[in-house]
Amino acid sequence: MDIGMYFKPPELTSGAFKVWRRNKDVFMKNAKLNLLPPFIEPLLYLFAMGFGLGMFIEEIDGVPYAKFIAPALISVSVMYGAFFECSYGSYVRMYYQKTFDAIIATPLSIEDVIIGELLWGATRSTISATLMLPVIALFGLITFPHSLLIIPFAFLAGLLFACLGMCIAAVTPNIMSINYPIMLFITPMFLFSGTFFPLNVLPEIVQYIALAILPLTHVVMIIRALTFGTPGLELLFNLAWIIGVCAIGFVVSVNMMKKRLVV
Amino acid sequence: MIYIPQVIVGKDVRKEFGEFTAVDSVAFSVDEGELFGFLGPNGAGKTTTMRMIQCISPMTSGTLEVFGMDVNSHQREIKFKMGVVPQENNLDPDFTVYENLFVFSRYFDIPENEAKKRVEELLEFVHLEEKRDTMTESLSGGMKRRLVLARALINKPRLLILDEPTVGLDPQSRHLMWDKLKGLKKQGVTIVLTTHYLEEASQLCDRLVIMDNGKILVEGSPRDLIQEHIGPAIVETDKDPNIISCLEAHQANYEVLGEEIQIYTDNPQEITDHLLSECKLKRVTARTATLEDVFLKLTGRKLRE
Structure with a gap:
């Protein structure tokens, strides 16, 4: 087994953009339905947790609970948007719809297809984050203009989760098995990434693990600093971590998919 | 050229x-x-x-x-x-x-x-x-x-x-x-x-x-x-030991396929008459050879996965 093949940089061409456009066109056909969740979900979470649960939690680190979780809601939505698009979504297009097979019979390559899917996954995260901002802003929970930086950042963070989802789509034996990584990785990440309570209440070792292997931890730290309006230089560490893992994930996920599809 | x-x-x-x-x-x-x-x-x-x-x-x-x-x-x-x-x-x-x-x-x-x-x-x-x-x-x-x-x-x-x-x-x-x-x-x-x-x-x-x-x-x-693998026509009849020995005697170009005998020929009329009188064939069908005959002859009748 040649490990090196997983690290071969893929060729980026305009073909990827055509695949991105195909997915965007499908998304826009059902725009009303697809654009609704980013409006509704933060409202539900904010009422249930921010204002419901928040009655019992006065402040965390000196901020009201609703304000504490608002950036986490955006981060989680960034994670889910890209991850589900590139795990379930890509798997359905690849396996059930045979969309990838149809496209690679044209001048587009399999690399174009996978990169287009990844870019689209990141775009979905960006769309979610962008739509959530005004809703959360209505409650006065985020600071402008810092929070506008969340929009480009959502694309980068989304790309990371898109790559994760694509790695899973590349190895899953069937669609049901995608539940395992969700149960073992995505859900723990949802809970233990400093999302709904601060990371520092956890045992020190768990904090280190969260920082080492849970991408959402870094995403939450950056988005929280932006919504609080207090970005500092220490965020460069989080940003570097995300860029590094994203770059590796990008190359590896494309090659894993190639291994599955080029036979 | x-x-x-x-x-x-x-x-x-x-x-x-x-x-x-x-x-x-x-x-x-x-x-x-x-x-x-x-x-x-x-x-x-x-x-x-x-x-x-x-x-x-x-x-x-x-x-x-x-x-x-x-x-x-x-x-x-x-x-x-x-x-x-x-x-x-x-x-x-x-x-x-x-x-x-x-x-x-x-x-x-x-x-x-x-x-x-x-x-x-x-x-x-x-x-x-x-x-x-x-x-x-x-x-x-x-x-x-x-x-x-x-x-x-x-x-x-x-x-x-x-x-x-x-x-x-x-x-x-x-x-x-x-x-x-x-x-x-x-x-x-x-x-x-x-x-x-x-x-x-x-x-x-x-x-x-x-x-x-x-x-x-x-x-x-x-x-x-x-033309190359079958010839222009095929005469078909039921499988029967007597017929096979009769065909052997006449050195006919034939093949047994399941419950059927196929005789390859370029003159079906003559062969059919000949077989009917000499080999006492009961059911005889003469037809033009097709690509399907070539296909089955070359790839056999065994079922494929």
Whole structure:
């Protein structure tokens, strides 16, 4: 087994953009339905947790609970948007719809297809984050203009989760098995990434693990600093971590998919 | 001598999947403007060969050139000039009939105005104008197949590859597909197809190969293959030991196939009379030999996986 093949940089061409456009066109056909969740979900979470649960939690680190979780809601939505698009979504297009097979019979390559899917996954995260901002802003929970930086950042963070989802789509034996990584990785990440309570209440070792292997931890730290309006230089560490893992994930996920599809 | 350029040239083309050899060092070539067939039982290696020609499945070894370009290094250039009708209808279920064609046109860099024009022409060509806004799931099998054909033509290909184009179609749809293919051939499009329908291959193909177990067994025009391997006619009768000994005595060219004896001949009338009187045959049928006879003779009657 040649490990090196997983690290071969893929060729980026305009073909990827055509695949991105195909997915965007499908998304826009059902725009009303697809654009609704980013409006509704933060409202539900904010009422249930921010204002419901928040009655019992006065402040965390000196901020009201609703304000504490608002950036986490955006981060989680960034994670889910890209991850589900590139795990379930890509798997359905690849396996059930045979969309990838149809496209690679044209001048587009399999690399174009996978990169287009990844870019689209990141775009979905960006769309979610962008739509959530005004809703959360209505409650006065985020600071402008810092929070506008969340929009480009959502694309980068989304790309990371898109790559994760694509790695899973590349190895899953069937669609049901995608539940395992969700149960073992995505859900723990949802809970233990400093999302709904601060990371520092956890045992020190768990904090280190969260920082080492849970991408959402870094995403939450950056988005929280932006919504609080207090970005500092220490965020460069989080940003570097995300860029590094994203770059590796990008190359590896494309090659894993190639291994599955080029036979 | 007239020089006819070759569109596909394969030499020692080999494809292995682990221990299994799907295509076993075959050689073939397809001339420009020709309608060429790959025939063979399931698992013979036809689809694998098609996929290598389409530049989507890398060869294990050998050389394969399409339009004079290597399939390993010129995939995009080759695919720009090629149209593909795959075995499975992989239409995009997220789009309507019209959108399926239009979205596909973008993959070939066809400018939008030109694409719209071509989509209209193709919808007319495959008689789907009235279904333009229908989602592909609600099309009938024949309509789906026609739409896949239209989609394969969006880039005005010089080479059209069809993997079992008429499988599962009713006779009307099948004849329509044949008509369309003959029309495209007249326009100079080189066509390569696989099929399990031997009658279809006889009707359409200028030349064909019969594959089995990854190897090419024979190559030629349907007529030549029948002539060479069977002869013009076949006389069929029921299997019976007495008849077999009688045929042996007359040194007839015959074969026992299941519960039936087939006698290959170029003079069915004479043989039939002869057999009826001398071998006391009861039921005798004389008929023209077909490509199916060649196929079964060469690949046997054993069922394939």
